[in-house]
Amino acid sequence: MNEKAIAVDQLSVSFGKNHVLRGVSFSVAYGSFAVLAGPNGAGKTTLLRCLMGFYQPEKGHVQLLGKPLCHTPGPEVGFAAEACDYPEDWSLKHLARFRRLAGAANLTAEEKFYRLLEEAKLSPAWKVSQLSRGQRSLAQLAWALAANPTLLLLDEPTLGLDAVARELALDLLLGYLAEKPTTVLLATQDLDLAERLAETVVLLHRGRCHWAGPLDDIKSRYQVVTVPRGLNAPAQGAPLVRRDVLQGEQWLIPVTIDHWKVWLQEHGLSARTPTLGEVAFALWQEQKEAPCAS
Amino acid sequence: MRGAKPGTGVGSAHPALPVRALGVRGASGRVGVAGAPAADSRRPHISRAASAEAKGSFAGICIPGGLPKGGGGSGTAQEPPRGLMGSRKRGLDKVRVYYYTDTVVQQEVHVDLKLDPTDPTPLWSQLAQRLRELVATGRLAPGDPVPSVRVLARQLTLNPATVSKALQALVAEGVFTVRRGEGTFVALHPPQMSPSQRQQVLAKAAFSYAVQARTLGAALPEAQNALTQQWRELEKNRGDA
Structure with missing residues (x-):
């Protein structure tokens, strides 16, 4: 367990009768890029806030960088929240000064924050209240990266950003990752982006973890096959997703189950690997429990 | 059009430079200068x-x-x-x-x-x-x-x-x-390996190609043709460059 940068074990959180997280378990190895995906209300933000120690878990354990979590972690963990919660009447200069305090008495974190602001095309003189949504996101990302963290927790850093701001945000993030191997847990809805960046995928749905493991593993469990209309699925199961396409129907099928393999061979159909989006759609659409890998 | 010739359009400082043009896409009048200041007269116009x-x-x-x-x-x-x-x-x-x-x-x-x-x-x-x-x-x-x-x-x-x-x-x-x-x-030279080593690597790649050709039901001449054609395609691109 100690070699994992993030280890979450049977984590449950509820607010009153609202059970937001129900026994979530997963782990992320050091230096790995993990994507936390789930539909709206799946519990992504709550999970990240729990990792940051903002909420007391009802049950379960959390370890960050090998240490059990008892309060808000130090500057080695960078966090960018979904909603920017900086005081509105502060300017970015004030934030920089704060970084000097938080950055364990080194000036470099402050300098780095200025450099990142410049890269993000933000002026230190601007007040938080003047910033657009995209600029707030960028400021938060710069703030998180300035302390040279070894673990980054990012909550939808590209949500609602225009093309330019999104590009700047990704530039900041990827530029940082190229310089320093960092463990990242990125919560996002953008599964196309997730597919390009992720090594590990954590799929949440209604407070439960549907999958936690390597991206290639989850993709290799399913296949997309185009079948002519009128062809029946094997008696033992139905395809997870059916979609009408020009040549017939497109099915997403679990190839880990033997009778599907046999069925594919019998009908001589060739299948392709699904995208992460296709798999996630199928899992989230399914109301019943899908197996959790971890 | 396969891009501008050296010495045209951008006021090239090195008109004698060889041009390596390949698969230039679209009306390629666009040229860019990375890092030239805005006032630089050499900064090309972007249409x-x-x-x-x-x-x-x-x-x-x-x-x-x-x-x-x-x-x-x-x-x-x-x-x-x-x-x-x-x-x-x-x-x-x-x-x-x-x-x-x-x-x-x-x-x-x-x-x-x-x-x-x-x-x-x-x-x-x-x-x-x-x-x-x-x-x-x-x-x-x-x-x-x-x-x-x-x-x-x-x-x-x-x-x-x-x-x-x-x-x-x-x-x-x-x-x-x-x-x-x-x-x-x-690398300035192709990977250094002994002839036998090279043969081994080629055989391995050729095997997987042969397998695919046979599963598709292609005859040997057809498969050879396809290989020759692709080879020429690569050569042609090289020649253009």
Whole structure:
């Protein structure tokens, strides 16, 4: 367990009768890029806030960088929240000064924050209240990266950003990752982006973890096959997703189950690997429990 | 049109430079200068049509090539990092290769990197294969600098770990070489191996091709034809370059 940068074990959180997280378990190895995906209300933000120690878990354990979590972690963990919660009447200069305090008495974190602001095309003189949504996101990302963290927790850093701001945000993030191997847990809805960046995928749905493991593993469990209309699925199961396409129907099928393999061979159909989006759609659409890998 | 000839349009400082033009896409009047200040009279004009194309189509990689070989990688503090062009779009796997000397773009080449999430091959291996193709067709000539992990990752929106794995694989194969402190370059010579070794590698690749041809029901002459044709295609591209 100690070699994992993030280890979450049977984590449950509820607010009153609202059970937001129900026994979530997963782990992320050091230096790995993990994507936390789930539909709206799946519990992504709550999970990240729990990792940051903002909420007391009802049950379960959390370890960050090998240490059990008892309060808000130090500057080695960078966090960018979904909603920017900086005081509105502060300017970015004030934030920089704060970084000097938080950055364990080194000036470099402050300098780095200025450099990142410049890269993000933000002026230190601007007040938080003047910033657009995209600029707030960028400021938060710069703030998180300035302390040279070894673990980054990012909550939808590209949500609602225009093309330019999104590009700047990704530039900041990827530029940082190229310089320093960092463990990242990125919560996002953008599964196309997730597919390009992720090594590990954590799929949440209604407070439960549907999958936690390597991206290639989850993709290799399913296949997309185009079948002519009128062809029946094997008696033992139905395809997870059916979609009408020009040549017939497109099915997403679990190839880990033997009778599907046999069925594919019998009908001589060739299948392709699904995208992460296709798999996630199928899992989230399914109301019943899908197996959790971890 | 296969791009501007050297010495035309941009007021090239080195009119005698060879042009390596390959698969230039669209009306390629567009040239860009990475890092030239706005007041620089040499800054080329970017036509509206060309900028629209840039907005819609390509992520760019600027390969600081040109002459002298391998001398293009070092930027002074005044210059912004080379290889970062203004206008580009993420995630389209298109690469725009600029060959330029100090500030003047010599040539613009578009390369489609075609990274496919529905391909069971991992992304790093797809990227390595595409880069191998660039070398095989001569789009990346021996001695050309290869963009850094940072630049490639940012411009292709890929995890730096993925990019670095692809580059490492190519370095291990001997397609690329690393010069310490300077970066990664295309190797000056094809990978050094003994004839028997080479035969082994070729046999392995040929085997998988033969298997595929037979499963498709192709006859030997048909398969040989296809190989010859592809070979000529590569040669033709090289010739153009």
